[in-house]
Amino acid sequence: MNTALILHHYLASPYSEKVRCYLGFKQLAWQSLLMPPVLPKPDLMELTGGYRRAPVLQIGADIYCDSALIIAELEQRSLLPALASGPQAAQANLLGRLFDVDIFWRAARYLMASRVEHIPQALLDDRIAMHPQLPLQKSQLLADQAQLTIQLRALIDQLDQALSGAHFLGGINPCAGDFAVFHTLWFLQGAHALEALAPNTKVILPWMARIAAFGHGEMSSITASDAFAVAKHAQPVALGEMQDFLFKAGQKVAIQPEGYPQERIAGELVYLDEQKIVIARQSTACGLLHVHFPRMDYEIRAV
Secondary structure, eight states: OOOOEEEEEOTTOHHHHHHHHHHHHHTOEEEEEEOOSSSOOHHHHHHHSSOOOSOEEEETTEEEESHHHHHHHHHHHOOSSOOOOSHHHHHHHHHHHHIIIIIHHHHHHHHHHHTTTTSOHHHHHHHHHHOTTSOOSHHHHHHHHHHHHHHHHHHHHHHHHHTTTOSBTTBSSOOHHHHHHHHHHHHHHHTTOHHHHOTTOSSHHHHHHHHHTTTTOEEEEOOHHHHHHHHHTOOOOOOOOOOOTTOOTTOEEEEEETTOTTOOEEEEEEEEOSSEEEEEEEETTTEEEEEEEESTTEEEEEO
């Protein structure tokens, strides 16, 4: 069975950087397949059935969506070095979730507002369609810029205090929360905005340097046709007995990420528990695929 890790991503994607740094921490070998930052993404859609965001991890005929699920899956498969656990790590993981679902989007809107006249219209139109619930029109971005600046400065100052005296948010070793918090600040730093928001930070930049020092693991490239061939010649991994949760194995369902009304991924339910959802779908190019989603932030509905 082909167990090579194939990461479908794009270089400027913060959530992809989160996973790339984790791959570096684990010192894992992986294959890179770049996707465009905006639609259309036909190669990705062939694998996911409609999920469009980066990154997506492919292992044989198993397709893992969402950066949090990707890290959780890899942590189970590759035990050492292990992410930090315990009470401190649990608190940091909650902070990481806050960055993933809220603070990142404040940072993204702040950057868009500060560069509103230079954003490619195709990118702006794509993000408006992708996030209709967010105020992403140019006039809205400019109106919110001052407030977003104040909010981010306060949040980064609190993070600086939280990191005081700590090697990582998780303690001596990083936890999942370290990587989740890091990618938002990496996004700001890459746009030369972090220094303006945190001119007096004492510990954030050294902490970021420690995470960046993990690198990205051992990367090689793969083509879409080769990735499809890997999937077609593989079988999805065997799954345990699913829990009920008012759904039955074999039932036709649709998965929709919360806040992404344009994304709806249909398939046959093959596994469900408190942590993840797995659906089966047939692809013309790839054969039988199992597409995995986290329970958190994803809705499952019968169709």
